[in-house]
Amino acid sequence: MSARGAMRGLALVASWAAFATPLQAQFSDVELHGFVDFGAAARVVSDPLQPDDLLLSEVRFQLDLAHYGERAEFAFKGDFTSDGVSDGVEVDIRQAMVSLRASDWLDVRAGRQVLTWGTGDLVFLNDLFPKDFVSFFVGRDDEYLKAPATALRLTFYSALANLDVVATPVFEPDRSITGERLSFFDPGTGGLVRAGSVPLAQPTRPPREVGNGELALRAFRTVSGWELALYAYAGFTKQPLAVDESGAPTYSRLASYGASARGALAGGIAHAEAALYDGSDDVGDAPTVPNSQLRGVVGYTRELVRNFNVGLQYYAEHTLDHERLLAASPAPEWEPSEIRHVVTSRLTYRMLQQTLTASLFAFASPNDGDAHLRPALSYDWSDGFAVTAGANVMLGDAHTFFGQLSDATNVYLRGRYSF
Amino acid sequence: MIRMALKLTLVLGVLTLATAAALVRPAAGQDLTDVNAIVERANLAAYYAGDDGSARVRMTITDAQGRSRTRDFAILRRDVADGGDQDYAVLFSRPADLRNTVFLVKKHVDADDDRWLYLPGLDLVNRIAAGDKRTSFVGSHFVYEDVSGRGLEEDTHELVETTATHYVVRNTPRDEGADFAYWTVWIDKSTFLPTRMDYVDGTDEVFRRIEAVEVDVVDGYPTVTTMRVSDLRSGGETVSEFSDVRYDLGIPEDVFTERTLRNPPRRWLSGR
Numbered sequence: 001m002s003a004r005g006a007m008r009g010l011a012l013v014a015s016w017a018a019f020a021t022p023l024q025a026q027f028s029d030v031e032l033h034g035f036v037d038f039g040a041a042a043r044v045v046s047d048p049l050q051p052d053d054l055l056l057s058e059v060r061f062q063l064d065l066a067h068y069g070e071r072a073e074f075a076f077k078g079d080f081t082s083d084g085v086s087d088g089v090e091v092d093i094r095q096a097m098v099s100l101r102a103s104d105w106l107d108v109r110a111g112r113q114v115l116t117w118g119t120g121d122l123v124f125l126n127d128l129f130p131k132d133f134v135s136f137f138v139g140r141d142d143e144y145l146k147a148p149a150t151a152l153r154l155t156f157y158s159a160l161a162n163l164d165v166v167a168t169p170v171f172e173p174d175r176s177i178t179g180e181r182l183s184f185f186d187p188g189t190g191g192l193v194r195a196g197s198v199p200l201a202q203p204t205r206p207p208r209e210v211g212n213g214e215l216a217l218r219a220f221r222t223v224s225g226w227e228l229a230l231y232a233y234a235g236f237t238k239q240p241l242a243v244d245e246s247g248a249p250t251y252s253r254l255a256s257y258g259a260s261a262r263g264a265l266a267g268g269i270a271h272a273e274a275a276l277y278d279g280s281d282d283v284g285d286a287p288t289v290p291n292s293q294l295r296g297v298v299g300y301t302r303e304l305v306r307n308f309n310v311g312l313q314y315y316a317e318h319t320l321d322h323e324r325l326l327a328a329s330p331a332p333e334w335e336p337s338e339i340r341h342v343v344t345s346r347l348t349y350r351m352l353q354q355t356l357t358a359s360l361f362a363f364a365s366p367n368d369g370d371a372h373l374r375p376a377l378s379y380d381w382s383d384g385f386a387v388t389a390g391a392n393v394m395l396g397d398a399h400t401f402f403g404q405l406s407d408a409t410n411v412y413l414r415g416r417y418s419f
Numbered sequence: 420m421i422r423m424a425l426k427l428t429l430v431l432g433v434l435t436l437a438t439a440a441a442l443v444r445p446a447a448g449q450d451l452t453d454v455n456a457i458v459e460r461a462n463l464a465a466y467y468a469g470d471d472g473s474a475r476v477r478m479t480i481t482d483a484q485g486r487s488r489t490r491d492f493a494i495l496r497r498d499v500a501d502g503g504d505q506d507y508a509v510l511f512s513r514p515a516d517l518r519n520t521v522f523l524v525k526k527h528v529d530a531d532d533d534r535w536l537y538l539p540g541l542d543l544v545n546r547i548a549a550g551d552k553r554t555s556f557v558g559s560h561f562v563y564e565d566v567s568g569r570g571l572e573e574d575t576h577e578l579v580e581t582t583a584t585h586y587v588v589r590n591t592p593r594d595e596g597a598d599f600a601y602w603t604v605w606i607d608k609s610t611f612l613p614t615r616m617d618y619v620d621g622t623d624e625v626f627r628r629i630e631a632v633e634v635d636v637v638d639g640y641p642t643v644t645t646m647r648v649s650d651l652r653s654g655g656e657t658v659s660e661f662s663d664v665r666y667d668l669g670i671p672e673d674v675f676t677e678r679t680l681r682n683p684p685r686r687w688l689s690g691r
Binding site: 033034035068099101107113114115116117142143145146155157162220222225227262263264267268269271301302303305306307309350353354355380382383384386416418419 | 480482486488489513514515516518525530531533538540541542543544546547548549551553554555557558559560598655673676677678681682685
């Protein structure tokens with residue numbers, strides 16, 4: 001039996017388990033839930049580099065099991081996906097963890113889990129937990145922007161402040177754009193590439209050694225309604241931005257320090273966050289290693305009129321030692337701007353007793369001239385069934401962050417039955 | 420002079436005591452006439468029973484076409500001060516896409532409430548703007564203000580009628596931007612629970628009604644256990660049924676913090 005056959009078998013067993021009510025009765029203290037999700041996304045224009053005009057054509061089955069004990073909880077979430085674009089079946093364990101209220105001052109979460117912190121809306125500074133950028137651009141649900149990691153999370157509570165410690169023993173990078181489905185800009189050739197079109201090596205991951213894991217810290221407390229936090233991270237850049245001796249993309253060492261604040265202001269919510277990405281290229285003149293960066297975001301969100309919410313953010317990414325970077329770069333014209341400015345807006349309008357939601361999230365960079373628009377319309381047919389139609393529109397020159405994906409501009413349709 | 424001042428203080432003190440006694444147990448057959456005392460007592464009876472409380476709630480939302488949706492959640496409440504600030508935590512179990520979503524509110528009488536929403540799929544703690552308290556609560560015909568109470572100072576109150584069983588109070592919003600011209604509340608004279616609230620628009624038409632359908636005495640506190648809100652314009656309605664209601668559990672303050680969002684305190688939740 002091939003690996004794919006085995007996976008299909010596993011998926012079948014899982015589906016059977018989900019609907020076998022006698023089994024459910026036997027483990028009556030195990031809560032069983034999940035969903036079946038159908039998704040399709042098609043390019044608006046063909047990408048000359050990609051054979052397929054479909055970006056998404058999948059049936060996803062999520063099995064969600066939970067057991068709530070006296071002190072501990074066990075949670076499992078597994079996605080079994082029949083993927084019509086890669087023509088395979090994929091299994092993604094999004095959660096397999098034990099969660100313990102160990103004492104009055106300590107919570108423990110151990111295992112595979114999705115982790116999020118920070119204050120930005122779809123803009124992440126101090127949140128260096130893994131993301132899935134392919135899912136984000138091909139029309140999957142927003143929750144798939146966050147990828148799971150196998151980690152140990154300890155949360156200590158005290159009157160002074162609370163402390164989160166997240167240790168990820170084996171480095172978990174982002175699920176980044178590899179040229180499959182989505183073409184991307186390659187500074188080496190100065191053009192768009194897809195997987196296999198140039199001798200692009202698979203990114204080299206750091207060897208699995210003690211010391212090559214990730215450690216993320218957050219100290220937080222709320223002072224008169226304002227949530228204040230300090231962050232630190234030691235690990236690697238989450239995207240393969242460096243180049244190793246053999247010329248393959250790889251992950252260089254990264255340390256990050258930051259702070260954030262969030263609170264109520266004039267009937268809305270204001271937030272601000274900053275992070276210093278301290279890369280391993282101390283002076284910024286090593287072309288194969290990304291430079292250090294200073295990142296910041298400020299934002300404000302509020303209900304403008306009833307059922308209509310507006311959120312605005314300004315985000316900046318300042319690449320340090322930019323002159324030295326340009327001087328040392330083999331392709332200075334493709335290096336990032338010294339400061340990349342981005343504004344985002346989120347508009348949400350709910351209608352028909354909140355069953356119909358129209359939304360638009362937009363990113364736009366006035367100085368790099370690229371943008372990403374995410375309009376969507378979703379309708380809750382019933383408690384169990386929801387449909388969403390939307391689009392991902394990417395604009396800009398081929399070498400810009402969003403512009404490189406302009407041939408992946410797509411419209412999508414999803415339906416989900418939850419139980 | 421000093422003696423007179425002392426006497427006055429004593430008189431005032433006795434008056435205050437008398438008022439307090441009246442608040443606790445009005446003499447049988449003697450009606451209250453001070454509208455502010457009536458609405459304060461009603462506010463305490465409806466939203467501040469016990470020092471804390473816990474319940475399971477099932478909301479059945481029915482639209483004008485008769486299609487219904489269900490929201491199941493557990494609710495925890497703790498009073499910081501009677502008639503003052505309160506903390507609420509709401510943990511959803513149904514529908515499936517809301518399961519394990521947690522809603523946390525720090526209600527402030529003198530300032531905007533602080534509100535948080537935890538989305539388990541993303542492990543995301545979201546801050547929700549206090550904004551318009553008259554926005555629908557999770558798609559039901561109840562608005563946020565119905566769940567945690569409308570500030571007494573937001574309306575002027577007028578006692579329009581005292582019937583054999585009820586005080587009828589008309590409440591006119593001070594804020595002209597409200598979506599109703601006034602609302603009339605029928606307050607039960609024996610329990611001080613509001614049993615009916617009619618929201619009236621600018622054309623003097625009742626467009627929204629909340630009714631206490633069933634009242635039970637739980638741990639000595641009269642408690643509305645079935646409540647209905649009707650949208651008289653569209654024809655939709657939401658019925659809330661409360662079960663496993665418990666009071667005075669001694670829920671500690673630290674249950675109403677970010678910790679609860681990620682790690683719901685199941686020992687305090689009703690019906691688990």
